[in-house]
Amino acid sequence: DLNFVIGWNRFNLxxxxxxxxxLQNPKQKSGLSRCRFxxxxxxxxxxxxIPQSANLVFIWGNADMMTENLATANIPVANSFMxxxxxxxxxxxxxxxxxxxxxxxxxxxxxxERTIMLKNAKLVRKISIWCTILTQTMVTIYIVLRxxxxxxxxxxxxxxxxxxxxxxxxxxxxxxxxxxxxVCQMLSAYSAxxxxxxxxxxxxxxxxxxxxxxxxxxxxxxxxxxxSNGVKTSQEFKxxxxxxxxxxEHLNWFAKTLEDSFNMMMLIQILFCTIQLCFQGxxxxxxxxxxxxxxxIFLISFVGFILVHLYIYCYVGEMLLVQSTEIGFSAYESNxxxxxxxxxxxxxxxxxxSTTPLCLTAGKFSTFSLQMFSKQNSICIxxxxxIGWNRFNLxxxxxxxxxLQNPKQKSGLSRCRFxxxxxxxxxxxxIPQSANLVFIWGNADMMTENLATANIPVANSFMxxxxxxxxxxxxxxxxxxxxxxxxxxxxxxERTIMLKNAKLVRKISIWCTILTQTxxxxxxxxxxxAIIFSPDDLARPMIxxxxxxxxxxxxxxxxxxxxxxxxxxxxxxxxxxxxxxxxxxxxxxxxxxxxxxxxxxxxxxxxPNGIKTSQEFKxxxxxxxxxxEHLNWFV
Numbered sequence: 001d002l003n004f005v006i007g008w009n010r011f012n013l014x015x016x017x018x019x020x021x022x023l024q025n026p027k028q029k030s031g032l033s034r035c036r037f038x039x040x041x042x043x044x045x046x047x048x049x050i051p052q053s054a055n056l057v058f059i060w061g062n063a064d065m066m067t068e069n070l071a072t073a074n075i076p077v078a079n080s081f082m083x084x085x086x087x088x089x090x091x092x093x094x095x096x097x098x099x100x101x102x103x104x105x106x107x108x109x110x111x112x113e114r115t116i117m118l119k120n121a122k123l124v125r126k127i128s129i130w131c132t133i134l135t136q137t138m139v140t141i142y143i144v145l146r147x148x149x150x151x152x153x154x155x156x157x158x159x160x161x162x163x164x165x166x167x168x169x170x171x172x173x174x175x176x177x178x179x180x181x182x183v184c185q186m187l188s189a190y191s192a193x194x195x196x197x198x199x200x201x202x203x204x205x206x207x208x209x210x211x212x213x214x215x216x217x218x219x220x221x222x223x224x225x226x227x228s229n230g231v232k233t234s235q236e237f238k239x240x241x242x243x244x245x246x247x248x249e250h251l252n253w254f255a256k257t258l259e260d261s262f263n264m265m266m267l268i269q270i271l272f273c274t275i276q277l278c279f280q281g282x283x284x285x286x287x288x289x290x291x292x293x294x295x296x297i298f299l300i301s302f303v304g305f306i307l308v309h310l311y312i313y314c315y316v317g318e319m320l321l322v323q324s325t326e327i328g329f330s331a332y333e334s335n336x337x338x339x340x341x342x343x344x345x346x347x348x349x350x351x352x353x354s355t356t357p358l359c360l361t362a363g364k365f366s367t368f369s370l371q372m373f374s375k376q377n378s379i380c381i382x383x384x385x386x387i388g389w390n391r392f393n394l395x396x397x398x399x400x401x402x403x404l405q406n407p408k409q410k411s412g413l414s415r416c417r418f419x420x421x422x423x424x425x426x427x428x429x430x431i432p433q434s435a436n437l438v439f440i441w442g443n444a445d446m447m448t449e450n451l452a453t454a455n456i457p458v459a460n461s462f463m464x465x466x467x468x469x470x471x472x473x474x475x476x477x478x479x480x481x482x483x484x485x486x487x488x489x490x491x492x493x494e495r496t497i498m499l500k501n502a503k504l505v506r507k508i509s510i511w512c513t514i515l516t517q518t519x520x521x522x523x524x525x526x527x528x529x530a531i532i533f534s535p536d537d538l539a540r541p542m543i544x545x546x547x548x549x550x551x552x553x554x555x556x557x558x559x560x561x562x563x564x565x566x567x568x569x570x571x572x573x574x575x576x577x578x579x580x581x582x583x584x585x586x587x588x589x590x591x592x593x594x595x596x597x598x599x600x601x602x603x604x605x606x607x608p609n610g611i612k613t614s615q616e617f618k619x620x621x622x623x624x625x626x627x628x629e630h631l632n633w634f635v
Contacts, residue, residue, distance in 0.1 A: 001114070002105045005121040008128040009205050012198035016040040016191055018087045022099035037088055040195065041081060043188040047181065048077040051166030058167060064286055065165075071279030072142075073164045073189065079272045080192035083199040086265045093261060097254060101209055113216045120212040127312055128201040134308060135193040138301040143186060145297070150182075164189075200309050203262055207316040207360065210255050214323035217247055218330035221350070225335040237339055241346055248327065248350060255320060255358040266313065267363030273306050317360035317368030328354035332626065355477050359404075367404050383486045386502035389509040390585050393578035397421040397571055399468045403480035418469055421575065422462060424568035428561065429458040432546030439547060446545075453523075454544040454569065461572035464579035478634060482589055494596045501592040509581040516573040524566055531562070543569070590634050597627055 013019035017036030024033070052074040059065040087094065105117070146163050153160035158173050163185040172178055221244055224237065280299050328351040336344040360368040394400035398417025405414070433455040440446040468475060486498070527543050534540045540558065543565040552561055601624055604617065 001118065001121070002102065004118075005105070005124060005209075006101075006205065008125055008132070009198065009202050012128070012132065012194050013087070013202060016084055016195050016198065018084050018091070018195070018198075020087065020091045020094035020098050022095045022102065024095075037084070040084065040191040043184060043191050044077050044081045044084075044195075047184045047188045048073055048164060048166070048192070049081065051168055052164065055165060055167035064283075067279045067282050067286075069165060071276055071283060073192075075272050075276055075279075076196070077188065077192040079269060080195040080199075082268060083265060084195040086262065087199055087202070090261045093257060097206060097257060100250075100254060101206065104209070104213060109216075112219065116215050117209075117212045120208040124201070124205045124208050127204055128197075131197045131201055131308065131312070132194075134301075134305055135197045136190070138305050139189050139193050141297060141301055143189065196309075200312060203258070204312055204316050206258055207255070207320055210251055210258070211316070211319045211323045213247075213251050213254075214327060217244065217251065218323075218326055220244055220247075221327065221330040222334050224331075225338045234339070234343060237343060245350065248353065252324075252353070252358065255324070259358070259360055263361050263363050266361070266368070267365065270310075270362045270366075273310065277303065277306060313360065313368045314370055318370045321357045321359055321367070321369055324358035325354055328352075355480070357403075357480075383483065386486065386498075386505065386589075387482070387585065389506055389513070390578065390582050393509070393513065393574050394468070394582060397465055397575050397578070399465050399472070399575070399578075401468065401472045401475035401479050403476040403483065405476070418465070421465065421571040424564060424571050425458050425462045425465075425575075428564040428568045429454050429544055429546065429572070430462065432548055433544060436545060436547035450545060454572075457576070458568065458572040461576040461579075465575035468579055468582070478586060481630075481634060482586065485589070485593060490596075493599065497595050498589075498592050501588045505581070505585045505588050508584050509577075512577045512581055513574075516577045517570075520569055520573050524569065528562075587635075590631055593627075593631055593634075597624065597631065600624055600627075 010019050014033070015036065017033040017038070017040065019033065021033070024031075052069055056066060056069060059069065109117070143163065146161075150161060150163070155175055155178075160173065160178070162172070162178075163182045166185075168181065170177075172181055220240075224240055224244065280302055284296065284299050331347045331350045331354075334347070336347055362368065391400050395414070396417065398414040398419075398421065400414065402414070405412075433450050437447060437450060440450065490498070524543065527541070531540055531543075540553065542552070542558075543562045546565075548561065550557070552558055600620075604620055604624065
């Protein structure tokens with residue numbers, strides 16, 4: 001079984017000397033694998049990347065030649081070397097992961113657990129084999145077509161093209177130097193494809209393996225209370241739960257270590273692939289007619305090569321997201337009501353831990369998932385329609401509770417936006433206006449204007465924004481369930497109900513935003529007109545009367561304070577309206593889910609195929625009760 005799983009990946013990575021063999025002596029400073037890696041790196045750098053990069057100096061300004069240089073081999077081979085070097089540099093921690101991989105296969109397991117692991121193993125093997133076939137076919141097609149072009153030139157012709165155009169500091173047109181360089185470039189190309197495909201297959205193998213382990217753990221969790229011999233004792237329950245928690249933490253560490261090792265590599269790969277696709281498309285539209293067929297054949301195979309590898313990352317990333325979050329549902333599906341409440345509460349820690357999904361990211365910026373691979377589908381359109389306006393408003397002031405954001409990320413754009421908006425609201429309206437109350441105390445008109453016009457409304461807006469920011473952890477959980485409700489397969493009637501509520505939420509958001517922004521703009525325009533026509537510069541009124549511990553009447557300080565107060569006012573209206581619309585969105589969404597649940601409950605006994613059996617009735621009722629409790633918890 002183990003050789004079936006790792007055989008193809010081990011063969012590919014061993015060819016270029018980067019297979020992280022845990023059985024290898026760690027103190028062995030040299031060996032066959034190191035020599036293979038050095039040789040493969042020498043070919044990739046010495047006959048591709050460095051000569052082609054040097055050639056850029058001589059063809060600088062020629063868009064066609066520069067595009068061919070970068071797109072055909074320079075960037076792809078550099079990408080391959082980067083991936084191989086990453087695995088080589090991370091070999092110590094990867095050896096540890098592969099060692100745990102071995103242990104999982106050698107550990108005694110049930111028939112069902114072995115079946116799940118073999119199912120993922122077959123998928124990994126298919127990915128490895130078909131990706132290898134695709135990449136080797138693409139390179140072979142290019143080399144064959146290129147050699148057929150080279151053969152047309154005589155050996156003495158100085159215009160004879162190389163396999164990959166490059167610069168060498170010696171005469172390469174003579175035989176056998178020309179042929180030797182072409183052979184070395186050919187070896188470089190095949191080394192690069194093995195490194196590229198082998199790296200992706202290796203990462204996919206580890207991720208799918210940990211997904212299989214999560215699936216096995218879920219089954220153990222479902223059967224935690226009951227087993228084939230009946231209800232477990234309290235001591236057996238505690239012992240089994242302890243093992244499950246330890247295994248859960250180990251799998252979380254495994255996935256996190258894998259993600260930390262490769263997230264920067266994946267970010268660079270995404271950037272490289274984007275540039276390559278642009279360059280290849282440019283080449284197709286600019287080539288001469290006689291080479292159009294060659295370019296089209298290579299483009300089709302190249303685009304397929306790029307998209308297949310990106311899809312693999314998105315697929316395994318989606319699997320990791322799903323399997324890591326399903327652990328919590330498995331804990332809920334176990335017969336926890338058969339044990340005392342004090343012991344059943346221990347399951348809450350597992351449920352809470354699984355609310356933060358494990359994911360595969362590109363440099364911590366973007367999460368690999370099927371949603372990332374194909375953004376424009378009906379579900380995403382519906383979801384964006386439902387949350388788009390609220391997400392935009394709350395993102396402006398940095399308080400959108402994005403469930404896909406890394407919870408341990410202590411800084412970022414959203415945090416900066418929230419701090420900036422808070423600084424404007426507090427620093428130019430609330431605090432200065434509150435300080436001004438000391439000087440106008442006793443004057444009812446001025447105090448009323450101070451409190452009613454901006455002080456209390458902006459303080460209220462800040463309070464709302466701060467509340468969402470402070471509760472962002474639990475709100476991320478609610479928004480995550482919001483996403484799941486939209487991504488879960490549903491009937492046409494259920495989707496219609498959800499879209500009806502989404503349209504209502506969108507109308508509320510848009511019209512509330514228009515109302516508050518119009519109100520604010522009218523006030524600011526009237527106030528600015530009063531400032532412009534003020535006869536005395538010293539008596540010029542501010543946008544909002546406030547106290548500052550310096551002379552605020554001089555230019556450009558006066559204008560800067562007015563501009564900051566305007567920004568404060570707009571931040572306040574966005575926070576005020578956005579918070580209300582966000583709460584309305586969640587409440588109306590859960591109302592739609594209750595409506596869908598009512599329809600399921602109405603059809604509990606009968607369905608289009610006739611009356612349900614007792615077992616079907618119990619299963620459906622159990623799902624309805626669980627869904628009802630989940631919605632009650634949501635509210």
